[in-house]
Amino acid sequence: MTDAEPLRTKRRKRQAGEAREEGLAAARALLLEGGPASVTLANVGREIGMSHTNVIHHFGSAEGLQSALMGSMIRDLAGALDEAVLHLKTDSAAPSMLVDQVFDAFDEGGAGQLAAWLVLSRESDHLEPIRQAVLDLVAAVREKLAEDAAADDRMRSIVLLIAICAFGDAVIGPQLREMLGLDAEAGRRLVAQILPSLILPGR
Incomplete structure (x- = not known):
């Protein structure tokens, strides 16, 4: 898509909050479809049928738009991790559920592309808000799957492994998988298969 393409959505009046949310949704879709370079004020305006001037009014600048998008996606990632914690406390199929929750957040939720963007642009400080969500997830994994207060290091390593695998699966x-002739679920299926042996070694 180029800045010369026509508007995709007919222009209409919106409330400020509605316009901002539509802009963020469009920016996320652009990020997932075309990468960080596609997240521009012009492209967002085109997607939602809003003039360049109005997009600037709601976000201030391209940097403001990108920062707002990062914040929105970070909140969603923290929410997905919190959701995983809640499920861990009630779901008997905890290992596979945990893998699916984290993989979905990095893939469908766009956290993989977001993390790559933040790291490559040296903006990793934006990830700080998910710190507590990650620590809560470690504690929930330990409580549900190990019940051993001394297992923190192992649980942290397990969460690290799942997150790194989910990140890699989302980005590349x-x-x-196409090179190897594998299906779309191959990565998460592999992690789910090896997770029980990591959680309860020797069993």
């Missing part, structure tokens, strides 16, 4: 997984 489709290309690697």
Whole structure:
């Protein structure tokens, strides 16, 4: 998509909050479809049928738009991790559920592309808000699957492994799976298979 393409959505009047939310939704879709370079004021305006001037009014600048998008996606990622914690406390199929929750957040939720963007642009400080969500997830994994207060290091390593695998699967997984002739679920299926042996070693 180029800045010369026509508006995709007919212009209409919106409340300020509605316009901002539509802008963020469009920016997220652009990020997932075309990467960080596609997240521009002009492209967002085109997607939601809003003039360049109005997009600037709601976000201030391209940097303001990108910062707002990062904040929105970070909140969603923290929410997904919190959701995983809640499920861990009630769901008997905890290992596979945990893998699905984290993989979904990094893939469908766009956290993989967001994390790559933040790291490559040296903006990793934006990830700080998910710190407590990650620590809560470690504690929930320990409580549900190990029940051993001394297992913190192992639980942290397990969460790290799942997150790194989910990140890699979201960023380059489709290309690697195509090269290897594997289906879309291959990565998460592999992690779910090895997770029980990591949680309860020797069993």
